[in-house]
Amino acid sequence: MDLDRLITGIRDGDRRALARAITLVESGRADHRAQATQLLDAVTDPERQAIRIGLSGTPGVGKSTFTEAFGLMLTGQGLRVAVLAVDPSSARSGGSILGDKTRMEQLSRDPNAFIRPSPSQTELGGVARRTREVIALAEAAGFDVVIVETVGVGQSETLVAQMTDIFTLLLAPGGGDELQGVKRGIMEIADLILVNKADGEMKAQAGRTCADYAGALRLFRKRPGDPEDFPKALTVSAVTGDGIATAWDEMRTLVAHRRASGQFDKTRARQNRHWFDDAVRHGILRHLGSDPETRARMEELGAAVAAGDAAPSAAADRMLSLLFGGDRPD
Amino acid sequence: MDLDRLITGIRDGDRRALARAITLVESGRADHRAQATQLLDAVTDPERQAIRIGLSGTPGVGKSTFTEAFGLMLTGQGLRVAVLAVDPSSARSGGSILGDKTRMEQLSRDPNAFIRPSPSQTELGGVARRTREVIALAEAAGFDVVIVETVGVGQSETLVAQMTDIFTLLLAPGGGDELQGVKRGIMEIADLILVNKADGEMKAQAGRTCADYAGALRLFRKRPGDPEDFPKALTVSAVTGDGIATAWDEMRTLVAHRRASGQFDKTRARQNRHWFDDAVRHGILRHLGSDPETRARMEELGAAVAAGDAAPSAAADRMLSLLFGGDRPD
Numbered sequence: 001m002d003l004d005r006l007i008t009g010i011r012d013g014d015r016r017a018l019a020r021a022i023t024l025v026e027s028g029r030a031d032h033r034a035q036a037t038q039l040l041d042a043v044t045d046p047e048r049q050a051i052r053i054g055l056s057g058t059p060g061v062g063k064s065t066f067t068e069a070f071g072l073m074l075t076g077q078g079l080r081v082a083v084l085a086v087d088p089s090s091a092r093s094g095g096s097i098l099g100d101k102t103r104m105e106q107l108s109r110d111p112n113a114f115i116r117p118s119p120s121q122t123e124l125g126g127v128a129r130r131t132r133e134v135i136a137l138a139e140a141a142g143f144d145v146v147i148v149e150t151v152g153v154g155q156s157e158t159l160v161a162q163m164t165d166i167f168t169l170l171l172a173p174g175g176g177d178e179l180q181g182v183k184r185g186i187m188e189i190a191d192l193i194l195v196n197k198a199d200g201e202m203k204a205q206a207g208r209t210c211a212d213y214a215g216a217l218r219l220f221r222k223r224p225g226d227p228e229d230f231p232k233a234l235t236v237s238a239v240t241g242d243g244i245a246t247a248w249d250e251m252r253t254l255v256a257h258r259r260a261s262g263q264f265d266k267t268r269a270r271q272n273r274h275w276f277d278d279a280v281r282h283g284i285l286r287h288l289g290s291d292p293e294t295r296a297r298m299e300e301l302g303a304a305v306a307a308g309d310a311a312p313s314a315a316a317d318r319m320l321s322l323l324f325g326g327d328r329p330d
Numbered sequence: 331m332d333l334d335r336l337i338t339g340i341r342d343g344d345r346r347a348l349a350r351a352i353t354l355v356e357s358g359r360a361d362h363r364a365q366a367t368q369l370l371d372a373v374t375d376p377e378r379q380a381i382r383i384g385l386s387g388t389p390g391v392g393k394s395t396f397t398e399a400f401g402l403m404l405t406g407q408g409l410r411v412a413v414l415a416v417d418p419s420s421a422r423s424g425g426s427i428l429g430d431k432t433r434m435e436q437l438s439r440d441p442n443a444f445i446r447p448s449p450s451q452t453e454l455g456g457v458a459r460r461t462r463e464v465i466a467l468a469e470a471a472g473f474d475v476v477i478v479e480t481v482g483v484g485q486s487e488t489l490v491a492q493m494t495d496i497f498t499l500l501l502a503p504g505g506g507d508e509l510q511g512v513k514r515g516i517m518e519i520a521d522l523i524l525v526n527k528a529d530g531e532m533k534a535q536a537g538r539t540c541a542d543y544a545g546a547l548r549l550f551r552k553r554p555g556d557p558e559d560f561p562k563a564l565t566v567s568a569v570t571g572d573g574i575a576t577a578w579d580e581m582r583t584l585v586a587h588r589r590a591s592g593q594f595d596k597t598r599a600r601q602n603r604h605w606f607d608d609a610v611r612h613g614i615l616r617h618l619g620s621d622p623e624t625r626a627r628m629e630e631l632g633a634a635v636a637a638g639d640a641a642p643s644a645a646a647d648r649m650l651s652l653l654f655g656g657d658r659p660d
Contacts, residue, residue, distance in 0.1 A: 037644045046638035133643055187549070188518050216546045219517070269636040276635040279646030280628070284614060287654050298610070305606040306599040308376035313463055314367045316609030324617050 003035055007042045013080070013142040015114050022116060025133045040133055043140035050082075050139045050146045051255055054160040056186060057170030058151060062196045064103035065238040066170055067147060071104070073244055074145055075112040082138035083107070085118040086131050086150045086160055114143065128159040129282070132275055135163055161189045162271055165264065166251050168192045171213070173206035191231050191254060193217070194247055198235035210235045225263040230254055288323065297322060333365055337372045343410070343472040345444050352446060355463045370463055373470035380412075380469045380476045381585055384490040386516060387500030388481060392526045394433035395568040396500055397477060401434070403574055404475055405442040412468035413437070415448040416461050416480045416490055444468065458489040459612070462605055465493055491519045492601055495594065496581050498522045501543070503536035521561050521584060523547065524577055528565035540565045555593040560584055618653065627652060 006024070009017025021043075025036045057063045071081045083104065107113045116134065118127060131148065138146050148164055150156045161167045169190040187193070193213050198206035213233040222230055232250060236243035258264035289295050301319055304310040336354070339347025351373075355366045387393045401411045413434070437443045446464065448457060461478065468476050478494055480486045491497045499520040517523070523543050528536035543563040552560055562580060566573035588594035619625050631649055634640040 033647075037641075037647045040641035041644040044638070044641045044644075129643065133641070136641060212549065216549050219542065219546050268638070272638065272642050273632055273636045275642035276632055276645050279643050280649050281611065281615065283646060283650040284618070284653070285611070287650070288614070302603055302606055306603045308374070308598070308602065311367075311370035311374045311463070311466060312602050312605035313459065313609050314371040314374075315606050316613060317363075317367045319610050320613040320617070323614070 003039060003042075006039060010039075010043050010137060010141045015111075015141075018114060018137060018141045019116070021137050022134050025137065026130050036133070040136060044136065045140055048139055048142060050135075050143050051166070051251065052135060052139075052146045052148065052164040053251065054157070054164035054167040055147055055149050055170060056151070056157050056160065056168070056190075057196075061170050061172040062238050063149060063170055066194070066196055066236065066244075067149060068104040068107045069238045069241055070244055070248070071107045071113055071147070072110065073241070073248065075107075075110050078112075079144040080112045080114075080142060081107075081110075082114040082116070082141075082143040082146045084116050084131060084134055084138070084146065084148050086127055086148060086156050114138065114141075128156070128163070129275070129279060131160075132163045157186045157189060162274055165255060165258075165267070166191050168194060168247075168251075170194050170196050171209065173197055173202045173209045187213075187216070191223075191226075192247065192250060193231065193233040194236045194243075195233065196236055196238055198242060199237040199240045203235075203237075206235045225258065225261045226254065227257050294323065333369060333372075336369060340369075340373050340467060340471045345441075345471075348444060348467060348471045349446070351467050352464050355467065356460050366463070370466060374466065375470055378469055378472060380465075380473050381496070381581065382465060382469075382476045382478065382494040383581065384487070384494035384497040385477055385479050385500060386481070386487050386490065386498070386520075387526075391500050391502045392568050393479060393500055396524070396526055396566065396574075397479060398434040398437045399568045399571055400574055400578070401437045401443055401477070402440065403571070403578065405437075405440050408442075409474040410442045410444075410472060411437075411440075412444040412446070412471075412473040412476045414446050414461060414464055414468070414476065414478050416457055416478060416486050444471075444473065458486070458493070459605070459609060461490075462493045487516045487519060492604055495585060495588075495597070496521050498524060498577075498581075500524050500526050501539065503527055503532045503539045517543075517546070521553075521556075522577065522580060523561065523563040524566045524573075525563065526566055526568055528572060529567040529570045533565075533567075536565045555588065555591045556584065557587050624653065 006017055006021055010021055021039060024032055024039065027033070027036070055063065055067065057066075067083055071083060074081045104115055108115050118131070135146050135148065146164075148160050150160045157167075167189050169186060169192070171193060173195055193210075195206045195210040195213065198210075210233045217231050217233060222228065234243055234247055234250065236247055238244070255264065258267070289298075298319060301310065301315040305312050305315045336347055336351055340351055351369060354362055354369065357363070357366070385393065385397065387396075397413055401413060404411045434445055438445050448461070465476050465478065476494075478490050480490045487497075497519050499516060499522070501523060503525055523540075525536045525540040525543065528540075540563045547561050547563060552558065564573055564577055564580065566577055568574070585594065588597070619628075628649060631640065631645040635642050635645045
């Protein structure tokens with residue numbers, strides 16, 4: 001692989017170079033990993049900054065339809081849009097390339113759009129780490145908006161919130177979170193709740209659902225530094241397009257406010273530091289886990305702890321003694 | 331220190347032995363740590379199981395008054411009650427022994443009660459790890475109910491939720507979470523919301539606040555396996571005692587339900603495993619951090635990452651190469 005050509009291609013915003021670079025970043029091979037590291041370092045440019053939008057919603061709320069309508073509106077304004085996915089289920093199924101591109105047929109043909117499904121890895125943390133790198137690549141390739149889709153059922157939302165600037169929850173009209181299968185805690189991290197399908201006979205119901213959520217949001221404390229009226233609930237229709245421009249306006253308002261207050265940069269710095277720490281921690285544990293004896297002992301002690309037969313800290317001390325000898329860290 | 335006498339004392343439920351054991355567990359000295367590990371291992375007994383209740387609420391909601399009334403009701407039923415605190419601010423101030431005991435004057439003189447303030451450590455994670463061990467000691471000493479108090483303003487709630495069976499949020503009448511300073515996300519982990527001060531001229535307002543929260547709770551998905559009507563919101567008065575017996579009934583109902591379904595044991599096993607993993611991870615990082623050169627390099631790379639000058643994963647790979655040589659973990 002010609003790394004220099006890839007670097008130039010990304011800097012030039014070439015979509016094929018971006019696709020190849022993503023494949024490299026997602027590869028599990030050690031030599032690819034070394035190249036990916038070099039690549040990421042070379043293209044990292046603090047001057048190129050997309051708006052990163054996390055978009056969560058359970059299957060059936062119309063996430064793909066919304067993303068297509070939202071994406072086409074953005075490309076219609078001359079903006080370049082990348083759509084990525086973090087799908088916890090793809091850890092098992094191996095992604096859904098065909099599915100994503102089929103569902104966003106028009107957007108996938110748009111020269112200013114780039115759609116990439118979730119990488120297939122066996123572990124959600126690994127998927128998240130790679131997705132974060134893919135965001136960085138899309139940003140380096142000059143995309144203005146990066147949408148990171150996730151299915152609102154697992155812990156993937158927290159991970160996506162840690163790599164985006166704005167977190168949006170897409171809901172269908174009617175029912176509480178329970179009926180919609182939204183996991184406890186997701187509503188709490190949302191900057192914007194969009195109640196989709198506000199069209200036809202669902203319109204009135206969408207308005208009521210939106211009002212319910214707006215009321216519930218008032219019970220939560222706003223994020224420090226955010227405008228008084230955020231987080232916000234709005235109705236949208238991916239079919240008629242109603243509310244989609246407003247949603248984008250609200251996102252830009254929030255980003256502009258956070259940029260002016262310095263909160264935007266602060267959050268990004270915190271996120272970067274988080275992923276650095278996470279990668280170092282993960283790397284250390286992986287290194288230790290590569291020793292079969294260490295791993296077996298860890299599992300054995302972990303099972304005793306789970307069964308209540310050993311105190312967690314006592315078992316941990318034994319594990320640490322095994323790793324580092326007589327030295328007993330607190 | 332005579333460890334055998336301490337072990338016997340704890341098994342006999344002796345409060346002075348418990349107090350001394352806690353001091354040992356909280357000590358930062360390496361030889362104390364080794365003894366604490368031995369002690370925890372010796373007294374761990376899966377047969378002795380308290381109901382562990384997490385209690386969160388911002389200053390001013392009447393947490394101490396509630397705990398005193400609640401604790402006295404329990405000791406009045408012949409139950410033994412331990413009250414522990416995780417106070418993020420004590421990481422700076424060094425705890426508030428006098429404060430806690432003064433505020434719960436009657437309970438602190440009750441022979442069936444044991445009150446222990448937050449350990450003073452410089453790091454919340456360290457406070458949490460020690461508190462978890464103190465819970466284990468109180469459980470081994472035969473306490474029937476262990477109440478872990480925390481101030482609802484930081485990340486301490488998530489930590490406390492990871493070490494208790496039931497999480498209770500205490501609120502004052504009026505205003506949303508915002509007015510009460512409750513952090514986003516806390517309401518989400520509550521099994522029970524208690525609106526305190528439902529007495530005198532505040533009574534009607536407390537009822538309205540309770541109804542608001544009951545409505546908001548319906549928007550969250552219940553925990554898998556929990557009864558349909560949980561999480562729940564109730565009014566209580568720490569002054570008149572109204573609702574306190576009901577709150578305890580609800581807690582027992584929830585615990586009985588979770589015990590019958592196996593969820594109770596499953597959650598404890600998961601929590602134990604979590605604290606084991608946490609202690610091992612922490613120990614490894616601490617061991618690495620004890621090397622000044624490693625620490626300096628980690629800070630240097632972390633700062634570059636936060637500033638956007640280096641890609642998090644690339645910086646992490648460099649850190650890992652430094653630690654383990656040419657080996658590059660994913």
